Amino acid sequence: MENLSLLERLSTGKAAPEHRPWPRFEVTKKTWEELAAGLGDHIDMMGLWADKTHIHMALFEPSSGAFAVASLAVEDNKYPSISRRHPPAMRLERTIRDLFVHEPSGLPDTRPWLDHGNLIETDRPLKPYRFLPAEGRGVHEIPVGPVHAGIIEPGHFRFTVNGETVVRLEQRLGYVHKGIEKLLEGKDVESGAKLCARVSGDSTVAYSIAYARAVEAALSIKPPARADWLRALMAELERLANHFGDIGAVCNDASFALLHAYAGILREDVLRAANACFGHRLMMDRVTPGGVVSDLSDEGKGVLYRLISSLAERFDEIADAYDNTASLKDRTWGTGILPPDLARQYAAGGVIGRASKRSFDSRKSLPYPPYDQLEFSVPTVNAGDVNARIWIRLQEVKQSLSLVRQILDAVPRGDFRRDLPKRFAGEREGMGVVEGFRGDILVWLRLAEDGRLIRCHPRDPSWFQWPLLEAVVKDNIVADFPLCNKSFNCSYSGHDL
Amino acid sequence: MSNLLLKALFRCPVTTDAPPVSEQALAELAVNVDSEARRVLGRSLSIREVDAGSCNGCELEIHALNNAVYDLERFGVKFVASPRHADVLLVTGPVCKNMRVALERTYAATPSPKWVVAVGDCACNGGVFADSRACVGAVSKVLDVDLHIPGCPPSPDMMLRGLMALLSKYAKNPSASAR
Secondary structure (H helix, E strand, C coil): CCCCCHHHHHCCCEECCCEECCCEEECCHHHHHHHHHHECCCEEEEEEEECCCEEEEEEEECCCCEEEEEEEECECCEEECCCCCCHHHHHHHHHHHHHHCCEEECCCCCCCCCCCCCCCCCCCCCCCCCCCCCCCCCEEEEEECCCCCCCCCCCEEEEEEECCEEEEEEEECCCCCCCHHHHHCCCEHHHHHHHHCCCCHHHHHHHHHHHHHHHHHHCCCCCCHHHHHHHHHHHHHHHHHHHHHHHHHHHHHCCCHHHHHHHHHHHHHHHHHHHHHHCCCCCCCCEECCEECCCCCHHHHHHHHHHHHHHHHHHHHHHHHHHCCHHHHHHHCCCCCCCHHHHHHCCCCHHHHHCCCCCCCHHHHCCCCCHHHCCCCCCCCCCCCHHHHHHHHHHHHHHHHHHHHHHHHHCCCCCCECCCCCCCCCCEEEEEEEECCCCEEEEEEEECCCCEEEEEEEECHHHHCHHHHHHHHCCCEHHHHHHHHHHHCCCHHHHHC | CHHHHHHHHHCCCCCCCCCHHHHHHHHHHHHHHHCCCHHHHCCCEEEEEEECCCCCHHHHHHHHHCCCCCCHHHHCEEECCCHHHCCEEEEECCCEHHHHHHHHHHHHHCCCCCEEEEECHHHHHCHHHCCCCCECCCHHHCCCCCEEECCCCCCHHHHHHHHHHHHHHHHHCHHHHCC
16 A cells, blocks of 8 residues: 555546646545645655646656646535645645635645735635744844835745844735736637746746647647757756846845846846847747747857857856855855755755755656757755855756757757647647746646637746745844845745736 | 956946947936936936736846946936835836735835836736736826836836936926826
8 A cells, every 4th residue: 555656546546538748637535635645755746726626736756757647526615635734735725725715624724825805716804814923032023025125026024033033934925916827717828828928927938838838738739849949948048047147146145246247247148149039038928839939040049159158158257256255155155054855845846956955857857858858967965055056056057058059059950830729629638847947837727629728727836935935044144034035036926826 | 256356357348338229318318317307316316116916027127227238327227125215116017906005005105206117018008917807907007107118028228218218208397297
């Protein structure tokens, strides 16, 4: 019983006929509870979402590489809570409760999450939001946000501090809830693509690829090979731009403006090259189901070759300057440590996971073309501090530079876009998992016969990273919070949906 | 790092010589700040950015205004940490209902004279989120907006031009347009 693999356990349930590329099984309550008990240990929870009748849970088994979805029918608007056994599910279940009014039985924290009293979906009388208490001599609270001091997204942080030391940080998010999932219902595939590209603007390419792959999986079609390669090219440029931004921002929060300025120039160079090659600085709406919107010209190829040569040279100077500045390292070293067991329990993706021993990277763990034909490594360390998260970013920049070169060298010629079938028999379901700069982005969708979206759920990596920031900040001084926060750089918009 | 500093000493600035059209615009902004607007603002314009529900795309490009290439501060225009220090609110996003109160309070906390600039398609007309029941829509439904800068997101160049237009607008008639 205990030694059943994920797929063996799931296959006792009924397989959904049109779910691709990974299987989906409708399971019994008993299996649901058994799965919940194994989460965070030998199974990673990769997503938890609902539709009108079911709760769906995406699962990954690291030992076998198996990936699947378990679905449980909701009875009388109720289902057994996952977070009762697996805390990382907490905010997702509070969200399901807010948006779908399904009640997770045994949910430990029944405060609303995205519902700030403005949701149409619920008609719940809203009580004042109660932050978790912290009491003791000399303990006091610092409320921060939703409008912050910098040019960043809105969210509320409630710090409880004793002197300079943070005793507890509690986040209150949901300020940028735009009702994206509700908006997606009934949209055609193209309008859906526009919305998914704007779930989190910094990851627009990765979201568009995940969405496109989900649509293509549902329709059992493949984009032309050239499209796969151009998508990866854009994704790596996006990763480079964001990593430059993040490396600079962490240095800036340690008052080391010099590296911020240099990293900002590199970032700007990437965006300008993207604009020259693809016609948009952030490459928004350049990836579409069926391929990519425009081709890369030979001229554009030249621009990118020159870009990566010049980046590589200047980037080494920045990496050296970071490594050899003791006063800067003094701030990042040993600050905001995320223990590997927490990263594993929360299935934390991206840089945050990889700086704390979790080697998951969708490009390797759930490989998609063209990454299965490219050479790159996924650097991992165990330290889990701010320095480790910078170090991983520095390494990933090098990997991405190499990937861009490999892609430019080998990108196949041919079509870059194909048409999608307009009508098909029966409902189809598809899924896409793509490695954005922040971590694995998951998009799940169900298409109606006429090609409209019945349901689409984009899951940002931030869902499993935000809660860890609370853990990481504890026992650090208030002044180190910006460093911890920037080294995480979670998305508010991607999380609040 | 000393190498990095040494190189910087002898290198030309990376700051953009703006493209033909906007070079004029940038120069005009500088001139306006130097002459007309000085009476009102003492050569500086302080901006408080408020994200009222954007996807963060606009924030990325607003950030870029501060980088060494666009270097907004050379025109005396800078971003400040508190609305109490601001002359201009730069608002992005389709005003999520959950952000409405915070936006109104930020506006109330900004001393007069003050101007509101809506940045990005979402702030201008709700963008792709216009039909959402979780959003109010255009910023102008909540605050009186003095200037719209459309784009998804607008490029730093377009934002520079927009800010220049704002300066020239109130510089001609400082008291009339301010609130």
